[in-house]
Amino acid sequence: MKKALMAGLAFASVLALAACGAPAGNGDDAPSADQPTKITVGVIPIVDTAPIWLGVEKGFFSDEGLDVTVQPTTGGAASVPGVVAGSYDFAFGNYVSGMVANDQGLALKYVANGNSTAGNPDFGAVIVNADSPIQTPADLSGKTVSVNNLSNIGDTTIRTVVDDDGGDSSTIKFVEVAFPDAEAAVTNNQVDAAWILAPFLDSAVANGARVITYNFSDFDPGLDIAGYFTTLENYQNKPELVKAFQTAMNKSLEYADSHPDEVKQIVTTYTKMTLDQLDAMVLPKFNVEFNRDALTKLGAAAAGYGTLSKAPDLDALLP
Numbered sequence: 001m002k003k004a005l006m007a008g009l010a011f012a013s014v015l016a017l018a019a020c021g022a023p024a025g026n027g028d029d030a031p032s033a034d035q036p037t038k039i040t041v042g043v044i045p046i047v048d049t050a051p052i053w054l055g056v057e058k059g060f061f062s063d064e065g066l067d068v069t070v071q072p073t074t075g076g077a078a079s080v081p082g083v084v085a086g087s088y089d090f091a092f093g094n095y096v097s098g099m100v101a102n103d104q105g106l107a108l109k110y111v112a113n114g115n116s117t118a119g120n121p122d123f124g125a126v127i128v129n130a131d132s133p134i135q136t137p138a139d140l141s142g143k144t145v146s147v148n149n150l151s152n153i154g155d156t157t158i159r160t161v162v163d164d165d166g167g168d169s170s171t172i173k174f175v176e177v178a179f180p181d182a183e184a185a186v187t188n189n190q191v192d193a194a195w196i197l198a199p200f201l202d203s204a205v206a207n208g209a210r211v212i213t214y215n216f217s218d219f220d221p222g223l224d225i226a227g228y229f230t231t232l233e234n235y236q237n238k239p240e241l242v243k244a245f246q247t248a249m250n251k252s253l254e255y256a257d258s259h260p261d262e263v264k265q266i267v268t269t270y271t272k273m274t275l276d277q278l279d280a281m282v283l284p285k286f287n288v289e290f291n292r293d294a295l296t297k298l299g300a301a302a303a304g305y306g307t308l309s310k311a312p313d314l315d316a317l318l319p
Helices: 002-020 047-058 076-085 095-103 153-164 179-187 200-206 215-219 232-237 239-258 260-270 275-279 292-304
Strands: 037-043 066-072 090-094 108-116 124-128 144-147 173-176 193-197 210-213 224-231
Touching: 037 047, 037 076, 037 239, 047 066, 047 090, 047 108, 047 224, 047 239, 047 260, 066 239, 076 090, 076 095, 076 108, 076 224, 090 095, 095 108, 095 153, 095 224, 095 292, 108 232, 108 239, 124 179, 124 200, 124 215, 144 153, 144 179, 153 193, 153 215, 153 292, 179 193, 179 200, 193 200, 215 292, 224 232, 224 239, 232 239, 239 260, 260 275
Parallel strands: 037 066, 037 090, 144 173, 144 193
Antiparallel strands: 090 224, 108 224, 124 193, 124 210
């Protein structure tokens, strides 16, 4: 009840921001190199967002007449209301968060892809202690599993993988544990298993943890995880700005995907990670094209497990 009340209050706050917010850009004029348009993009400072930082450094955005301020955020709880209120012109967020926002009445539109599963191995996984009796995804049935946020992309993909393996995901108790604390939660037997992302995944495995499932790639080997979104109002009323951002972002994604060493180097400029740590990591894939089939599957799963009231309209969500 308390969680539902807090979610309702948060949603009401976002709607209030939508009523009084103003776009953060310079208006409807088409961006140009002579008179660049200032925009602010909210991103989580993690490996997944390396392409935009790299694109700014390489001049892909200035080439399109955009003067970009990359503003670090804590995640969807900050980026969604930030975009709605006009604090950010665009922001980075996973696709289930966008689906949930639209399901609740917020008109958000993804304009560029962000990152995708790397396959097997991947940059995210469900881990257990080395001596755990859990051996397969189905064995997670009836267990306590931590995710960073409830009713989002983590538990949606995990539940699907468990059910596909013959388990009963309805018996899993999901609890919220931040990724930096997930390894300790498993080690101290506070949870039976934890969903964890790199670089925390790499640390856990180095310390003896076992991977039970790479839940993103096991859900779908081509799953897109997150992308860059704006409001539907901006998408419709500022087509030149959106097109400029899309063009620059797509160049950034293509460059990042083909230059992994430069991705690792740029990450050291906005995180505390070292090159040695990054060399041991599996990097996400950075794809320009949206995998609509995989996202359709993701939306159907989120609706089936009650995260959404109905399957999302991908035509409304994606460009």
